[in-house]
Amino acid sequence: MCMGGPSLMRSEALVEMRGIHRRFGETHALAGVDLCLRAGEIHALLGSNGAGKTTLVRILAGLDRPDEGTVTVLGEPVTKFEPKVLRAAGVALVQQHFTLVPTLCASENLVLARPDGWRVPRQRSARARLGALVERTGLTVRDDVPAGALSVGEQQRLELLRALDADARVLLLDEPTAVLTDQEAEALLAVCRTLAAEGRALAFITHRLGEVFAGADRVTVLAEGREVLSDELVTQHDRAGLASAMIGHQSSGAFTHRGGRAGDRAAGRLVVSGLRLGRLHGLDISVASGEIVGVAGVDGNGQADLEAALSARVAPESGTVAVDGAVLEPGDPRGRRTRGLAYIPSDRYQWGLIRAMDLADNLELGRVPRWRARRSQRRAASAPSLGHWDVRTSGPAARAATLSGGNAQKLVLARELDGRPRAVLACYPTRGLDPTAADTVAARLVACADDGAGVLWIGAELDELLAVADRIVVLAGGRLLGPFFAPYDRAAIGLAMAGVHDGEALQPVEAVGDR
């Protein structure tokens, strides 16, 4: 049970990184960064997108190598930057994008990552290993379904279990809470505390300031590859201070309130009627011109089905989606666009962009003419749009994969919101973005509504929805509850979010409202 050996005292530095430099071509991703992780402490790494946080932890996990600088783990200098070496030294990384084998179940994923000897362990011993680990850590995960069928929260727990299986002394978490519900995030932070109390050093990357205060002991803030705040105690800072360190100027930490447009409710621009698909039981929504309707709720209550049906990607079992009276044909994405529905997908890299293709091609996706212009002409033609939407890039010839998260989302916006859409379906449009980028995206969507579009915003962050939406409905258990109007009653919305939910071990309802 006791992880810390006798020699291991609290506050002993397990990891020391000194003067780390890393360049990717022109980009100076890390320009002399220090990081010290101590036993028993949780270290939060803050910074906007592209600040270098992920590169830093990737180096520490052996997935990348520094161009300059030294890394010492448990007193031993690291000379070979390979995952195997760093894993053996006791460093484990839980990556932002999961690395589970989706067709294997939890225990199989566990033993696959660290087999004993040369043969695959028997199912029974694999189960036993998982069971023992679950008991020790309190992280529950189902073992009777393939990992791909687990909820995001469970997949994350499994990733964490897998990291702990090797008894890692240093645990790195790359945006562990980005895909979690608030309850799951709180539970995760509690687990982190326990792990730290056992003598481990933890570091996690986050965009959410609240988590820093809720969970971390120390904080390092990166901006453009440099340290703004280095290894400081969290107790010496407040929200506003960290937020300004992160984005470089004083921020309220919350979204600018933009709601309160009346909209012309009589004439719905985006009208959903009697929609049934998967978890959705006959949904009716009508979004008026100039209105933003926020759909709040805990992920897994039909949000994915709603997105699939509204984007006309999947045919609903019954019901219709119409824009200005024109019904969308499922399986005809170009028809969706010509009818005036812009679609900002929840997963921009899966549904929104083709990473291996250049920006010009990505901008043309969905409206490619029968005969295309020459490549140089296409690229030249896309430059103004990239400039207008502030997509920061080396040029239209760059591949979409080279963009940071915020710029990738701006590229999606550039394509979808160009040409005045009649209605907008925005699914978690600010997910994984730093505050500045999130604010830009929100402003663009609000501008769309001001321009007369009907915007349906499916969101995870209640604060954000409260700030931008003119009306909020809650999707819970496949049904819509509400609507709620400003001034919003957080408690009522929180209750609605938990109302019909019958999922796995959730925290009490009250936690939802006041984050």
Next chain:
Amino acid sequence: MTVETAATRSTTPGASSGSGPGSGPGFAARVAERAGAGGPVVSILIPVLAVVAALAVGGVLIAFDGSNPLSVYREIVSAVLTGNRGFSDTATAATPLILIGLGYAIAYRARVFTIGGEGQYLIGALAGTAWVTGAGLRDLPRWPLILSGVVVATLAGAAWSGLAGWLGVRFGANVVISSLMLVYIADSALAWGVRDGIRDPESFVNQSRQIGRASLPELPGTTTHIGFAIAIAIVPLAAVLMARHRGGFRITAYGHNPSALDANEVSNRTVIILVMVIAGALAGLAGIVETTGVNGRLGAQASVGFGFQAIIVALLGRLNPVGVGIAGLGMAGLTIGFESAQREFDLPSSLVGVITALIVVFVVVGDALAGRARGDR
């Protein structure tokens, strides 16, 4: 190999952070992934170096066999490059490889890994031959007969391939397997056809009638049939369609991210069927062109493996239509040259197969090294 490593580094700065490890199965998947990316220099250099390396190893084998590799290679070069005969034979041999290879290249761009070209080739040959030797039809004037035969064969190949695509779209059948299995059915259909269905009643062996008036004319001044000109004409056509037509964009985009295409441009089903139909049409065309241009009639032994060799041609050509044209000619030249060298030096006939296989191995190794140099493990 150090040369290409350096070239890779210089052409793709900073690509290491983005792309993840390849998820697709096998060689073709990796080629498809890297086609287009990784810089033009590397993608041309690797097959060229692979051919050189394979010939070097082949030279060692020739020396073991007791011949002087240099004189063997000199013979190969002179057999291909000197005289009208070498050119004509090479062009003739390249025709089916280029046609089928183009189809594969387009399908592999979409990461739809059909390997059933041989079956589509046979079905095209069978249907086309049945048409041009059919009662009533064989008396048509020459050009209508040739053209209608080509159309029938093309449609038959397209349908055969489209069937594998449809099975995949409708029932989730793996295209690799279903397209390959359809080769064996096509082979059996051919066996039945020449024994029974379209058999020449006056012949003692199992074969069709002479194709008679449907015989393809030769290109002026050569002994190559006009099918070669068709194949060469389709190369730029395919290149332009892939680069400038909406369909080409969709095919490439589907290969990179089917989900994004599905959500924004067109349903995935359409693309799968489209590439399968294109691949089958070209293979079917190759089948009739080979029958009416070279063989003169269809026999039970029509399956000589063009459909499989063309996979290598497509991959060596980096899934690029122009590259496929060059690779097809190169492969044909190798075959023709070795045939001549075999007679001259009494070499084992398997040697050309060994060298072809070595080329593939070296391309794979080269790609892997280039990938490692780029840092995407």
